[in-house]
Amino acid sequence: xxxxxxxxxxxxxxxxxxxxxxxxxxxxxxxxxxxxxxxxxxxxxxxxxxxxxxxxxxxxxxxxxxxxxxxxxxxxxxxxxxxxxxxxxxxxxxxxxxxxxxxxxxxxxxxxxxxxxxxxxxxxxxxxxxxxxxxxxxx
Amino acid sequence: xxxxxxxxxxxxxxxxxxxxxxxxxxxxxxxxxxxxxxxxxxxxxxxxxxxxxxxxxxxxxxxxxxxxxxxxxxxxxxxxxxxxxxxxxxxxxxxxxxxxxxxxxxxxxxxxxxxxxxxxxxxxxxxxxxxxxxxxxxxxxxxxxxxxxxxxxxxxxxxxxxxxxxxxxxxxxxxxxxxxxxxxxxxxxxxxxxxxxxxxxxxxxxxxxxxxxxxxxxxxxxxxxxxxxxxxxxxxxxxxxxxxxxxxxxxxxxxxxxxxxxxxxxxxxxxxxxxxxxxxxxxxxxxxxxxxxxxxxxxxxxxxxxxxxxxxxxxxxxxxxxxxxxxxxxxxxxxxxxxxxxxxxxxxxxxxxxxxxxxxxxxxxxxxxxxxxxxxxxxxxxxxxxxxxxxxxxxxxxxxxxxxxxxxxxxxxxxxxxxxxxxxxxxxxxxxxxxxxxxxxxxxxxxxxxxxxxxxxxxxxxxxxxxxxxxxxxxxxxxxxxxxxxxxxxxxxxxxxxxxxxxxxxxxxxxxxxxxxxxxxxxxxxxxxxxxxxxxxxxxxxxxxxxxxxxxxxxxxxxxxxxxxxxxxxxxxxxxxxxxxxxxxxxxxxxxxxxxxxxxxxxxxxxxxxxxxxxxxxxxxxxxxxxxxxxxxxxxxxxxxxxxxxxxxxxxxxxxxxxxxxxxxxxxxxxxxxxxxxxxxxxxxxxxxxxxxxxxxxxxxxxxxxxxxxxxxxxxxxx
Numbered sequence: 001x002x003x004x005x006x007x008x009x010x011x012x013x014x015x016x017x018x019x020x021x022x023x024x025x026x027x028x029x030x031x032x033x034x035x036x037x038x039x040x041x042x043x044x045x046x047x048x049x050x051x052x053x054x055x056x057x058x059x060x061x062x063x064x065x066x067x068x069x070x071x072x073x074x075x076x077x078x079x080x081x082x083x084x085x086x087x088x089x090x091x092x093x094x095x096x097x098x099x100x101x102x103x104x105x106x107x108x109x110x111x112x113x114x115x116x117x118x119x120x121x122x123x124x125x126x127x128x129x130x131x132x133x134x135x136x137x138x139x
Numbered sequence: 140x141x142x143x144x145x146x147x148x149x150x151x152x153x154x155x156x157x158x159x160x161x162x163x164x165x166x167x168x169x170x171x172x173x174x175x176x177x178x179x180x181x182x183x184x185x186x187x188x189x190x191x192x193x194x195x196x197x198x199x200x201x202x203x204x205x206x207x208x209x210x211x212x213x214x215x216x217x218x219x220x221x222x223x224x225x226x227x228x229x230x231x232x233x234x235x236x237x238x239x240x241x242x243x244x245x246x247x248x249x250x251x252x253x254x255x256x257x258x259x260x261x262x263x264x265x266x267x268x269x270x271x272x273x274x275x276x277x278x279x280x281x282x283x284x285x286x287x288x289x290x291x292x293x294x295x296x297x298x299x300x301x302x303x304x305x306x307x308x309x310x311x312x313x314x315x316x317x318x319x320x321x322x323x324x325x326x327x328x329x330x331x332x333x334x335x336x337x338x339x340x341x342x343x344x345x346x347x348x349x350x351x352x353x354x355x356x357x358x359x360x361x362x363x364x365x366x367x368x369x370x371x372x373x374x375x376x377x378x379x380x381x382x383x384x385x386x387x388x389x390x391x392x393x394x395x396x397x398x399x400x401x402x403x404x405x406x407x408x409x410x411x412x413x414x415x416x417x418x419x420x421x422x423x424x425x426x427x428x429x430x431x432x433x434x435x436x437x438x439x440x441x442x443x444x445x446x447x448x449x450x451x452x453x454x455x456x457x458x459x460x461x462x463x464x465x466x467x468x469x470x471x472x473x474x475x476x477x478x479x480x481x482x483x484x485x486x487x488x489x490x491x492x493x494x495x496x497x498x499x500x501x502x503x504x505x506x507x508x509x510x511x512x513x514x515x516x517x518x519x520x521x522x523x524x525x526x527x528x529x530x531x532x533x534x535x536x537x538x539x540x541x542x543x544x545x546x547x548x549x550x551x552x553x554x555x556x557x558x559x560x561x562x563x564x565x566x567x568x569x570x571x572x573x574x575x576x577x578x579x580x581x582x583x584x585x586x587x588x589x590x591x592x593x594x595x596x597x598x599x600x601x602x603x604x605x606x607x608x609x610x611x612x613x614x615x616x617x618x619x620x621x622x623x624x625x626x627x628x629x630x631x632x633x634x635x636x637x638x639x640x641x642x643x644x645x646x647x648x649x650x651x652x653x654x655x656x657x658x659x660x661x662x663x664x665x666x667x668x669x670x671x672x673x674x675x676x677x678x679x680x681x682x683x684x685x686x687x688x689x690x691x692x693x694x695x696x697x698x699x700x701x702x703x704x705x706x707x708x709x710x711x712x713x714x715x716x717x718x719x720x721x722x723x724x725x726x727x728x729x730x731x732x733x734x735x736x737x738x739x740x741x742x743x744x745x746x747x748x749x750x751x752x753x754x755x756x757x758x759x760x761x762x763x764x765x766x767x768x769x770x771x772x773x774x775x776x777x778x779x780x781x782x783x784x785x786x787x788x789x790x791x792x793x794x795x796x797x798x799x800x801x802x803x804x805x806x807x808x809x810x811x812x813x814x815x816x817x818x819x820x821x822x823x824x825x826x827x828x829x830x831x832x833x834x835x836x837x838x839x840x841x842x843x844x845x846x847x848x849x850x851x852x853x854x855x856x857x858x
Binding site: 027028029030032033034036037040071073074099100101102103120121122125126127 | 636639640643644646647648650651652654655658660661662665668669672673675676724764
């Protein structure tokens, strides 16, 4: 019985196990844009519009990857990042900063806090962001 | 006996003649000198006759002749003396003078008669002493006692009234008359059978000397100095003589004379010992004299001590204190002032250029061109007021009297007059004597060096201080500038970070949406929404670019508004429509509370005033994470006030002043990145400043509670 476990079901499982990305972004236009692009890239996407909501979603959804904006209405992305890396349940989730802040100190700070990468939004098209996300997951 | 007195006559005659010549040659035009000359020549005639008369021991006729000859002199002396005194003390009571001259002339008629000198007889060792005639008695009474006494009374009276040089002159005249007439009067005793030889005759010469000094000499020898010198010589002579006679007596008694070989040998040794031992003896005598006459404070010692004190001080105030105290004590004057002279910086050519300012009396100054100041600078010698008066420097004397100055001693350093010491009258009213002047001369040169040193020291000190001050000031200035610059740089870098972020965000969306459209990766249902988002972002981008451009435009000097009556109602309506959507997006309640009546026209530039209000609202949105933004309007008699109140993060009090500057952000706003340009309030402020009657102010603000901005706009007059 066990051996006759249908491969289609496995495939279905695999499909349902598409990597999940948490997108923490306050700007509606960008949020929508990245959501579509990531979905097109083969991800499941969950969204949050501020840091606090992002934390809750991270705990609830256990995403494979978090794309984190830095300029958020309630708390800076750096604080959110620090929180994520501080909590046992979320500390192993790959966090990539997705921001238009191009400041050396901020980038260094984020990498130090445990971000896997720092993507300057304007320098990449949404599709390229999705491609990058795939690479982070493979690694 | 007789020879000795005869010699006194010769001595008096010589001294009198010499002094008469000296005084008349000193200034033959002055009446006082001429009278002195006459008086002294009369004395000389008397003395010459006296000498001749007493030289004769056996010729009665010749003795009588010379006796009558000397009487010419003695008859004339009292009236000349009296006349001279009236001149000296400025006593202008002519009738006594006329009476005196008349009486003298009258007695002169009798000189060669027996009525004046009745005869001669031997008395008390003199072979031909005169017997007075009847007229001689009258003469002694009226002239000798009357005129001489009268003159002396005038002298005493004047002595009590005057001061300074005059007082000294009169004192000398008094001493002279006392010695001369007192001494001369000792001759009368034998005339009237009183057995007392005319010892006083030796003093007559003193009267000549004293009178001569009173006229010719102006810097008097201090009597103390004379007495001290006499003391030294007399003591030394007594010492020498005592030694000599003791030696002679001893040698005569024990060695059988002073010329024996043993005595000569002893003498040689004694002379050597004397030559070797005399200097310490002189020193001892001089010191004892100083102790006696100067209470141990000889001028030399005082000068030495004062010099030491002066050279030990480099503080100018301390120097002045020493100088003033010592002068007051040594020269016994209350009024001491020290002036420093400086070149008047903006003096007219040809006029005096020196200003003398007092160090002791701060603020006291002699103006440029003051005669005292100029004279001291040019003459560089001690100026004695009384001398100046004698020499006829009327204007200088006037100036000196105005300052109450008796002596001016210039402070000369390396040929340059750096100032002067001004001394007032002596406390006893005496004149400054030669010792005083010498003392002043020495101390002035010492003081000049000390003052110059102190001045140089102070200059260096001042220079150091100024330099340090300048360095400090500049350091402070540089530090402030650097801090300011750093702040500006920080603000600028902050601004650039924010602005670049704000510029990138819309570009990201536009670029992203366009790329996805091209790829065809946007689901058709969502396409419209994507396009609207991109379009809005392009508008936002335009706004931000506009802000940046406007701010830099306002930074330039050409910025000017186009003021005209503007309808706020329409502007506010348009803003309300535009901003409602943003508020919905941001989940913030935007309320417009306007009066029911339309707002009056305001005087402003439509384009800019709209931007100002929009910026205020945007600003509130940016710093209000949740809650509401309320726009209201109030009409005042001359203005309309637009209020924008939010429930945002508020502004800390200390950040309010810098709020309107470019790139500035309140401390608590730094972390709050928004989609604004960061130039909102700066632009509003520029617009308000360029609109007459407009103002922007923060009506109230509380951290975490919210802020209310009030924008006041002037109502257009025509409406």
